[in-house]
Every structure is written in C-alpha cells, then in structure tokens.
Amino acid sequence: MNSIQVRLSIGLFISLVLAFSYLWLSTNDSIRALSEGYVVQHLKHDAESILNAMNLDETNRLSLNLKQVEPVYLRPFSGQYYQIVAKNTFIRSRSLWDQELLIPYLTAGEQKIFSLMGPEKQPLLVIASGFYKQGLTYTIAVAEDVSPSLESEQAFRNHYSYSVGVLLVLLLACQILILRFSFRPFEQIQKQIKKLRQGELRQMEVQIPDEVLDLVDEINHLLRVIESRLKRSRNALGDLAHALKIPLTVIQQLIQGDALKDQLELRTSLLKQTTNMHGIMQRVLKQARFSGEGVVNSTFNARKEVPELIAVLQNMYRHKNISIRFSLTGQEMIAIDREDMMELLGNLLENACKWANADIIISINNNQALQIVIEDDGPGVSKQNRLKLIKRGMRLDEMNEGHGLGLSIVQYMIEQYGGQLKLDHSSQLGGLLVEVNFK
C-alpha cells in the first residue's frame, strides 16, 4: 500500500497505542508501589509499638503488655497480625488465633517485606525485622490483610483502563478525522484528474494546501500549454492546408484548361503528380491534426453530434436516399477529442455511404470501454481483402477510391488512441462491418 494517508494512519496508530500502553503500565506500577508503601509505613509503625509493649522478665521470658497493643490485633482474624519468634519464644497476636505465619528467622538489623497467604485466605503483606534485645535475637513480623487495598487498586485500575481505552479511541478517531480533513484536497485532486482525463474539466480548481500548490499550478500551466499548442498546431495546419490547396487547385484547373488541350501526355502526367501530391498532403495533414491520447480538451457528445454527422452525410449522399440508424448505449459523453471522433466517424460513415445501397447501422456502446460498430448493406469486402486492408495499413489501397484514404486515416487515428480496428461481414445487413474498440 503506497498511500501517505494509510501510512500516516498506521504510524500514528502504533505510536498512540505504544504511548498509552506505557502510560497504563507505569501508572499501574506506581499505584501498587504507592499503596504498598503506605501499608509498609503503617506496619513499621505498628512494629515499633509492639516492640515497646515487649517486656522481658528476669528469666528472660518475653511477655507483651496487651494494653499497649492496638485492639485490632486482639480481634480474631481482624486482618492485622503480629508474630514474635525467638529461640525459645513464640508469641502471636490474638487475632491470629490458632494460625501461624511462616516467618523466616532473621538476624538483628535485617528486614524483609513479603506477601503471604494468611488465615481465612487473606492476602497479607508482611514486614519482618530481626533485632537484638538483652542478649537474644528476635524476629518480629507484623502483617496486614491487603485485600481491601487490592480491591480499591483493582477498582482504580478498572476505571483507569476504561478511561485510557476511551481516550485512545477518541484520539484515534480525532486522528482519522484530521487525516481525512487534511487529505481532502488530495482526494479532490484525484477526482479532478479523472475529470480532466474525461474532458469534463480543462483546469484543476481546488482549495489547495501550500505543499502541493506548485504542483497543481504546474499541471494547470502544462494543460494550458498543451491546449494552446494543439490549437496552434491545428490552426497552423489549417493554414498550411489552405495555403497549399489553393495553388494546387489552381494548378489542377490550369492543367485541365484549354492551354494543354493538345498536350495529352504532359496533361496526364501533371495530373497524376498533382493528384499524388494532394493525396500525400491530405494524409499527412489529417494525421498531424489528431490530438491523440492524453488529456481531452473537448469531449464528444455522441447523442448530440452523431445525428448531426448523419444529417451531413445524408445531405451529401441525398441522391442515394440512405437510411442511417443510430443507437447508443451507455454514456453519451465520450472521452476522446471531439475533432478526432468526428474524423473517425465521418470517414467510416462516408465509406459506408459510398458502398451502401440503402441501409447503414451505427451502434455506439460506451460503458466501461468504447465500441463503435458500423454496418452497411453494400457489396462488402471478401475475407482475404479484409485481411489485406488491415495488414497493409491501407497503403496500397490509398491510390484507389473506395475504402482507401478514409480507412487509412481511421486506422492511424485508432492507433493513436491504442484502439483496435476490425473488419467483418455484417450478418445483419450483408455488407461490410467495421468494428472499432477502445480501451
């Protein structure tokens, strides 16, 4: 996928998800550390007061002044426990009842903080410290049931995850909207380029962001250049044709005039030369006029312009009284230069008119691809000659009247557009069928 929009979307999506995951994980850790830290602080404090409540009698027996101990340690399974262990001593809080905590022996000054499963499956956080008193090493463990704080931690985590999730989705949505919005000019540019190709537009006109302003300006400039160049070259060719054809006309008139009446040989060869000249000129000038594939400057409206063309041909061949039936399926606007299309259809229809007895059918099918079929009820062309006509590019036939110059011009034009010309037998009318396909 080579779309900037998609690439930006993917990149932004990944970075957002990564950033949010990191945020989520680190917040989780901090919350746990925070609540643990608080419990530890509290337990240390309790451990101190227990230490203060400890008494050693003369026999070094340890006892605890329960009045100095917080009452929560006296209620069974209250969630707050202590346990004091020494070589010959084992004291536990009344809250532990008959349960025992698995506490390691520690040397004096050592301290350990760890989790433990306590009575009634309470998750406990334990702080155990070793100390030295009157020649004996004791280990005091104070534990607290952390399930309430775990619960609130979980509640917080749920709430937090939910918020983070919603925020992530919102941000992603925002980001998609921003991208869509920022890329709208590009989508418009794409649409306009399509329209340019189909000749619906002559210049691009969009609210253009600065980044592509130059590009669009340049395209517009090139379009103007191409259009004016085509116009200029067509005008120049028109003028050239005019300038050459008038003298040629005069020369031909002179050749046929009275002055050369007796010079039959001279007259014949002059006539042949000028006719040749005219043929070549005609072909080259017509070929040069074709706009060919590319951005279309003016499209061909089949529904409007084919009937006009048919009217002209019926006028030119009125003595033959030919019926020309026209059918169009699909789009009426054809994305081929109007002049080129006129030349194509004009030549094909004129050929048909030359050979037809009374009937011609022209069908244009302009859906995904453009197909033009022209059939006549004339004598047709044999299969062998049809192949010849196509293969030799009509060069040999150009000298003769008939399917000559017209077809060669047509074939040249079709090549310019990457189309295909096919000749066949018309099963409907019995004469020649000419089929033109454009991609």
Place this chain on the structure above:
Amino acid sequence: MRLLLIEDDTDLVRLLKKDLEKAGFAVDIASDGIEAEFLGFEGIYDCAILDLGLPLRSGLEVLKNWRAKENTLPVLILTARDAWYEKVDGFKAGADDYLAKPFYSEELLLRIQALLHRVNQHSAGLLQVAGFSLDEEMQTVATANHKKIELTGIEFKLLRYLLLHPEKIISKATLTEHIYDADSDKDSNVIEVYIRHLRRKLGNSVIETRRGQGYVFKGNSV
C-alpha cells in the same frame, strides 16, 4: 442563372469564373466577407459559392448572418478546410452543399446543377419539363420526340431559367438580372429578341407573353 462566387484567390477566381461562364452562368465576384454578405442580400443570385477562409469576415460568419436574416440563398461551400467537424459546422450554419479543395471543375458544375435543381424542386440529372429535356453539359435541348436542338449561349441561359421556373410569370427585368452579371450591359429589349429566337426553335406556344408582366413557360403540356 447568376452565381455569386466568393473567393479571395485571384487566380482561382479567374479560372473558376471562366469555367462557370462557359457552363452558362453569370458570375459576380466578392473577394471579402463583408462585400459577400452585402451582395448575398441583393436577392438576385440563384446560388453562392462560398470560400470559408475570407478576409475581413469568415465565410461561416457570412453564412450564419444570411441565415439569421432568413436569406435562403442556396450556398455551396468550397473550401480547403475538409475536416469533418468543419463540414458539420458548415452544414449546421446552413450550407446546402460542401466541396473540398482541390476539386475538379466538372464536379463543381455538377454539384451546382444538382443544387439548383434541388432548390427549384427538380430531380437530379437532365432538366425535364413539359416535354423538353435540357442537357446542361452540352447546352442542347431535346423535344419529346428526341429531336435535338442546338442553343446559343444566351438562349441556353434563358431556357434554363425558364425551365427551372415553369408555369411562373417571369418579368423581363428578372430574366435580365439572372442572365447577366454585374459587368454586362443590360438591355431588356435584347431579351425579347432571344425569346423570339427560342419560340422559333421550340414552337410559339411554348413561351407565353403576359402583357406588362412578363413570360410564362408552358412547354408542350397540351
């Protein structure tokens, strides 16, 4: 038949005028668009031969202006511009026929003849009216029993005009207008002389005189 030849190339004009006159047409020349448009409104021409690439005003514009003011002058476009879209534009502007340069004089003459027949509601080919058939190429006329009669230039011009407008009263002035070009000396009394000649060749009853109005071609319609 009087033609308006609109063409700016003087050599071509000279040659064409000669050919057209030889074929029995009176020819006036216009060499630019403005003059052409003006002359086209005179109402004395039977047909105009119009070049498209004219100085001052393009042929297409001239034609459009005529048609916009309901001038039905038959127009044959004679031009070096032979692209199909130009032909379509020409016909759309109101042309009656279109011939591309270079061309052969015979072709042009045939087209003009056909056009004149068409606008005067005659069929193509020989001009056949009430027992007479006019060979416009040979400038002879044949009667119903295939007797071929030779005609002089003026006689041919007169007869062609009468045959194209049979059963219609045609004044001497009209005949003069359509037989002579702008440069000729016009003497309508000469018309009487030539009508007499035609009657002698074709028969007295063929052309009737309507006193104070003109002539009517009756032919051998009895």
